Amino acid sequence: MEYFNAFWVGGLICALCQILLDRTKMLPGRIMVTLVCTGAVLSFMGLYDPFAEYAGAGASVPLLGFGHLLFQGVKDAVKESGFLGLFQGGLKAGAVGTSAALIFAYLASWIFQPKMKK
Structure with missing residues (x-):
């Protein structure tokens, strides 16, 4: 059941992101930032x-x-280092x-020799 829950929840999240891509003018980078901020x-x-x-x-x-990892890292670093933890925690955690x-x-x-877009 664990694999099933992971599959359908992850698929639902990805499907919602694909709907945002198809139905709105949001760019992929903004959708990724939205996911991180939501976490x-x-x-x-x-x-x-x-x-x-679950x-x-x-x-x-x-x-x-x-996003969860960044938040937890900042939260722990603020407890440990105070104000400077705001700047250290996310970097350490991620x-x-x-x-x-x-x-x-x-x-x-x-391996794949990237080329610039024209």
């Missing part, structure tokens, strides 16, 4: 953890999990995922 807001309100418990990877994969994305993008650029 942070759900985390702030305490709704993300029960949602992630949906599993279906909640964390489509960028909602990144460093592994961001580093992996950059490294794999760099490797992919060597």
Whole structure:
């Protein structure tokens, strides 16, 4: 049942994003920012953890999990470092995922030889 819940919740989130792309003039970058901000807001309100418990990877994969991760990192860093934690927490919490994305993008650029759009 865990796989089923992850699949349908993740699919629903992706379908809603696709509807936003098709029916509105929102650009993909803005939709991604909306997902990250939604994850942070759900985390702030305490709704993300029960949602992630139910949906599993279906909640964390489509960028909602990144917003949750950033918020939790900032919250923990503010408790630890005070005001400076606002600037440190998100970077510390998201460093592994961001580093992996950059490294794999760099490797992919060597394999597929990217070209500029005309």
